[in-house]
Amino acid sequence: MGICRCHCTPKCKKWTTFGFAIAFILLGLFFSVFWTMIFDKILKFELSIYSTNSVSYQMWKETPIPIYISFYLFNWTNSEEVIKNSTIKPIFVECGPYTYYEHHVRDNVTFNDNGTVSFYTRRTWKYLPEKSVGDLTDKITTFNPILATVGDLIKYKHVIVQLGVNFFLEEKRVQLAITKTVDEYIFKGYDDPLLDLVRKLNITAFQIPYGKFGWFVNRNDSAEYDGFYNMIDGADGINNLGIIKNWNYQSRLPYYEGECGIVNGSQGELWYPPHDQQRIKIFSSDLCSSLDLDRSEEFTQFGLKGYKYVGTERNFDNGTNYLESRCFISKDFVGEQYSGVRNVSLCKFRAPALVSYPHFYLADPSYLENIEGLKPDKEKHEMYLSLQPDTGLPLSVRAKIQINLKMERLKHIKLLSNVQTRVMPSFWFSQQVDLTENLATPVKTLLVLPSAGQYTGFSLLGLGAVIAIIGFTVTYRRGWHDSEEEQLLDQNAI
Structure with a gap:
């Protein structure tokens, strides 16, 4: 065959x-x-958030990257001596960190026809004792923030009003310095008879909505506290992805004049690809304004290369070195004459609050000359954000801000009649975010495609x-x- x-x-x-x-x-x-x-x-498609099926939307809707916030409180150790003799410099000892795990979820997400998305950000915090130094029951002595607020509110009022307020202060035995626990200062809050007085003064510019005082009181698990955002969603291109267009239904805020009052910049978590951009802008609801970060050296995280953008002296300059920063100085805040702080009193219920970098890093030396105990250090106190240039993916974040109170002499208020006008540090915080290795791997694959x-x-x-x-x-x-x-x-x- x-x-x-x-x-x-x-x-x-x-x-x-x-x-x-x-x-x-x-x-x-x-x-x-x-x-x-x-x-x-x-x-x-994957970087934008106009579709709920994109990777970016899923990561933005509920942030998968661990976020930590560490609080450092300044304990005023010689308050009694300073009260007796105002020429003595206040001495502060830094306590902490008191660290919390921070989680973000977007609420009431609404997509608009103009290529924007509107939303609230719900933040929740959980205390992490294993990452903290000290305990939430630690006692901290500080300059009385409610007294500072009342003093600032009445300093231009008639003498009769000031004398009446002074009578109330003496009757309630209000103190220049108060001692509270860490938890009371931050999230828990505490009762204060001065809050009732402030409400009775019926000052239109001062409408505090809370019954207790605490720097973060009523903020934990609140969606409304950070305000209502309107942001570009990337439907028309990702070159402006994440830029805030409106905050609380306003495109410019009344707290600052000129360019300083314009709502602009990213919220900090969703970014357009910066490529070779030399400066980026972040909008902060805590400051009711924006901060500029300038590109510096390269930064690498799990094999992903990016650029580090740092906060410079420009942000808290008073116009001495950068004329465009002069509009951050409020007309009614007399005495703010040195660079290094930004007045946020109008933004924060008229409390005479000033923000700066921690330990007055990059600020005018006069702030450190009036107190003792603070030591600015670039490694510890520099604010920075590292971005992957082709995707805008944050590789590492260290957002660091210090809250200070202005202690000002007032002739007709006995508690404040003999003090020297100073800027008193209250606390500073560092928000820390680092890209995890399991999220870096698919991004590296994406970049080689x-x-x-x-x-x-x-x-x-x-x-x-x-x-x-x-x-x-x-x-x-x-x-x-x-x-x-x-x-x-x-x-x-x-």
């Missing part, structure tokens, strides 16, 4: 060879020409060209004919 052998004819071999060559060349051209376009569309697609295209083009050259060479030499052995086998096959 003969053996039936199937084989490709010379014509079949020829067209198969050229068919593969054409297929590889077409695939190569497709990857080389269209891959970048396809990748850009995929990247735009453009090159991988290009290289694949060039490889297919090269392979197709080689096969085509071989085909043309064989055709030129007329080598597609069967060998004599194959022809004999074919003739004997049954």
Whole structure:
């Protein structure tokens, strides 16, 4: 019995060879020409949040990266001596950190037809004793913030009003310095008879909505506290993704004049790709204004390379070195004459609060000359944000802000009649965010896809060209004919 052998004819071999060559060349051209376009569309979709199916939306809706906030409180150790003799410098000892785990969820998310999304941010905090130094029951002595607020509210009032307030202060035995627990200062809050007085003064500019005082009182698990945001969602392109357009339904705020009052910048968690941008802007609801961060050195996190953007002296300059910063000085805040702090009193219920970098880092030396115990250190107190330039992914964040109170002499208020006007530090906090390794891995894969697609295209083009050259060479030499052995086998096959 003969053996039936199937084989490709010379014509079949020829067209198969050229068919593969054409297929590889077409695939190569497709990857080389269209891959970048396809990748850009995929990247735009995944980085933007206009679709609830995108990766960015899922990460933005409920932040998966661990966030920690550490509080450092300044204990005023010689308050009794300073009260007796105002020429003595106040001495402060830093206590902490008191660290909390911070979690963010977006509430009431609404997509608008103009390429923006509106939302609230609900923040919750959980105390982490294992990451803290000390306990929430630690006692801290500080300059009385309610007294500071009352003094600032009545300093331009009629003498009769000031004397009436002074009578109330003496009757209630209000003290210049108060001692409370860490928990009371931060989240728990504490009762104070001065709050009732402030309400009775019925000052339109001062409408505190809380029954207790605490720097973060009523803020834990509140969606409304940070305000209502309106932000670009990336539907029209990701070059402005995450930029805040309105806060509490306003595009400019009344607290500062000129450019300083414009709502602008990112909320800090969702970013457009900065590429080679030299300066970025963050909008802070705590400051009711924006902060600029300037690009410095490169930064690497789990193999992802980015740029570090740092806070410079520009942010809290009073116009001495940067004229554009002068509009941050409020007209009614007399005495704010040195760079290094920003007045947020109008933003924070008229409390004479000043923000700065921790330990008055990069501030005018006069702030440190009036007190003792603070030592600014770039490594400990620099504010920075590191971004991956092609995706805008935050690699590492250290948001550091110090809250200070202005202690001002008032002739008709006995408690304040002999004090020296100073800026008294209350506390500072550091918000810490670091990209995790499990989130860095897919991003690294994403970043190599453009090159991988290009290289694949060039490889297919090269392979197709080689096969085509071989085909043309064989055709030129007329080598597609069967060998004599194959022809004999074919003739004997049954």
